[in-house]
Amino acid sequence: MSERETMQYDVITVGAGPAGLAFAIRLKQLKPDLTVCVIEKASTIGAQILSGAVIEPEPLNELLPEWGANPPPICVPASKDEFWWLRDHERAMKSPITPPQMHNHGNFIVSLGALCAWLAPQAEALGVDVFPGFAAAEALIDDAGAVKGVRIGDMGVARDGSHKPGYTEGIDILAPITVLGEGCRGSISKQLIA
Numbered sequence: 001m002s003e004r005e006t007m008q009y010d011v012i013t014v015g016a017g018p019a020g021l022a023f024a025i026r027l028k029q030l031k032p033d034l035t036v037c038v039i040e041k042a043s044t045i046g047a048q049i050l051s052g053a054v055i056e057p058e059p060l061n062e063l064l065p066e067w068g069a070n071p072p073p074i075c076v077p078a079s080k081d082e083f084w085w086l087r088d089h090e091r092a093m094k095s096p097i098t099p100p101q102m103h104n105h106g107n108f109i110v111s112l113g114a115l116c117a118w119l120a121p122q123a124e125a126l127g128v129d130v131f132p133g134f135a136a137a138e139a140l141i142d143d144a145g146a147v148k149g150v151r152i153g154d155m156g157v158a159r160d161g162s163h164k165p166g167y168t169e170g171i172d173i174l175a176p177i178t179v180l181g182e183g184c185r186g187s188i189s190k191q192l193i194a
């Protein structure tokens, strides 16, 4: 059996959500000489981030102070708040006041998927390698019990485990530091917690 291909980085980030991409951007801003990659299981960045969202802009202001000059494609300032009680599928009642924690003055309505698709090139401009279509299948552990990287899942495997015509063996990406930004219930996080 042939030796599995490997790639070596200083830091691997699993997951190109807002957390993984923001982390990679900040790391390269602080330590430009480090080699950093972000791997994402979706075929394009943002494709598995489904939520529309209202976001507070403060973290973005700190991360990319000039972001307003080149905003994400969907990014609308929240102009007014309404708070509704939905009683059943036919009846709803507008509350005369909006609870303070639901105030969105100064916030922005975005598509989180579009925000990630917009963050990825900002990371790449700083020298981060962003790899969509790379799903981390398992953490790799060294002899001392430390995480030494991740194995990318094989592609072209049938349900019964047999190899389909386009079968490609997943590579190993190795690094002294692996950062998990898989979102909630991440499979690698679960493996390591267990």
Ligand SMILES: Cc1cc2nc3c(=O)[nH]c(=O)nc-3n(C[C@H](O)[C@H](O)[C@H](O)COP(=O)(O)OP(=O)(O)OC[C@H]3O[C@@H](n4cnc5c(N)ncnc54)[C@H](O)[C@@H]3O)c2cc1C
Pocket: 014, 015, 016, 017, 018, 019, 020, 039, 040, 041, 042, 046, 048, 049, 051, 052, 053, 054, 055, 056, 112, 134, 135, 136, 137, 181, 182, 183, 184, 186, 187, 188
């Ligand atoms: C319905 C809903 C509404 C929300 N509304 C708001 C809102 O209005 N405002 C707000 O601020 N927040 C909102 N949130 C919360 C917000 O979506 C999350 O806080 C945010 O997405 C978390 O970012 P993350 O980068 O940690 O994880 P995620 O956004 O989950 O990103 C994780 C990424 O990692 C990838 N990934 C996972 N496993 C692997 C793997 N093994 N290999 C490679 N890639 C992997 C996923 O495909 C995904 O792209 C909402 C959430 C939901 C569910």
